[in-house]
Amino acid sequence: MKSTGGSDAAKRRAGEAAAEQVVDGMVVGLGTGSTTAYAIRALGRAVEAGLDIRGIPTSFQSRALAREVGIPLTTLDDATPDVAIDGADQVADGDLVKGGGAAHAREKVVDAAADRFLVVADESKRADRLDHSIPVEVLPAAATTVEAAVRDLGGDPTLRLAERKDGPVVTDNGNLVLDCAFGALDAPGDLATRLSALPGCVEHGLFVGLADELYVGDDEDVTVERY
Numbered sequence: 001m002k003s004t005g006g007s008d009a010a011k012r013r014a015g016e017a018a019a020e021q022v023v024d025g026m027v028v029g030l031g032t033g034s035t036t037a038y039a040i041r042a043l044g045r046a047v048e049a050g051l052d053i054r055g056i057p058t059s060f061q062s063r064a065l066a067r068e069v070g071i072p073l074t075t076l077d078d079a080t081p082d083v084a085i086d087g088a089d090q091v092a093d094g095d096l097v098k099g100g101g102a103a104h105a106r107e108k109v110v111d112a113a114a115d116r117f118l119v120v121a122d123e124s125k126r127a128d129r130l131d132h133s134i135p136v137e138v139l140p141a142a143a144t145t146v147e148a149a150v151r152d153l154g155g156d157p158t159l160r161l162a163e164r165k166d167g168p169v170v171t172d173n174g175n176l177v178l179d180c181a182f183g184a185l186d187a188p189g190d191l192a193t194r195l196s197a198l199p200g201c202v203e204h205g206l207f208v209g210l211a212d213e214l215y216v217g218d219d220e221d222v223t224v225e226r227y
Contacts, residue, residue, distance in 0.1 A: 006035075006122025007219055014120040014217030015039035017224070018085045021118060021213075024052045027079045029110040030066055031086025032059040032103040035120045035217075039085045044069025056081055058110050059103035060172050076113060084114035088121050089205070090132040091214060094227040095188050099135030099205030102160070102171045108203055112210055119214045126216065131184040134195070135160070135205040137175045142200020147178060149198045153191070155180040175202050 015038030022028055022043060030040055040055075040062065047053065047070050055071040056079065057063035066073060086107055088096040096119060098104045111117045136157070138146045143159065150157040160169040160177040168176050185191060192206040214225040 006124045006217075009219050010122035010217040011035040011120075012038045012217070013222045014122060014215045015085070016042045017217070017222040018118040018120045018213075018215045019043050019046070021116075022046070022051070022053060022083060026053050026082040027074065028053055028055050029081040029084025029086065029114050030055045030057045030062045030071070031084065031107055031111070032062045032101045033087035035087040035122065036062070036085060037065060039120060040065050040071070041069055044071055047071055054079060056110055058086070058107040059101065061101070061103070076110065081110060081114035083116045083118060084111045085118045085120060086111050088119050088125055088207075090127050090130055091119065091121055091125050092127045092130045094211045094214065094225070095130060095209070096207040096211060097130055097132040097134055097205050098207055099137075099177070102135065102137070102169050102177050104135055104205040105137050105171065105173060105203035108207060108210075111207065116212045117210050119211045121214065121216050123216055123218050129184045129186070130188050130206075133158075133179040133181045134191075136178045136180050136195060137171055137173070137202040137204070138178055139200045139202060140174075140176050143176050143178065146198055146200045150178065150180050150195075153182075153194055155182045173202065
């Protein structure tokens with residue numbers, strides 16, 4: 001899974017601390033990313049020790065890891081998550097930017113459906129205001145029109161290109177991703193609403209008002225914030 005910023009020790013502490021909130025009988029949303037991977041592995045060890053849970057993965061990557069560590073899986077068609085554990089590219093006052101791994105559309109569906117959404121991050125992801133570029137998943141046929149609409153909103157869109165092949169990144173849903181720079185956001189909720197209204201926008205990476213708890217790891221400890 002993609003790894004950016006922060007030490008592995010800090011990520012592991014955050015992920016494992018969130019995993020400790022999962023108890024017998026829960027359905028767990030399994031997010032995507034390097035910090036969440038530590039939570040998934042911790043849950044796998046707990047399942048091996050007898051914990052009875054089911055997971056709902058948010059991407060091909062999280063599904064593959066969950067299967068590897070022995071977590072039984074289900075879907076939103078058959079169960080509602082009691083808790084979701086997911087990472088963030090940036091956090092400010094409980095609002096998030098996500099989508100560095102291009103899985104934010106499915107992540108938002110699962111995270112929003114959960115009774116509790118636990119965010120796991122290292123200290124490098126904290127900010128006073130969100131200013132990270134915002135991933136926008138778009139239908140391939142709508143990329144040009146969404147780019148123009150993002151510019152009208154004051155953003156600077158860039159088509160995300162693949163790192164180890166020619167051409168753009170393609171999401172698990174078969175769509176493209178525009179990374180849209182807007183600078184520091186004074187009103188992320190307003191921008192989230194505007195982006196959601198764009199025809200051809202499948203989902204964007206602003207997660208506003210969804211997080212219930214934030215687990216921030218450093219090299220020695222974990223800090224928990226509740227919203």
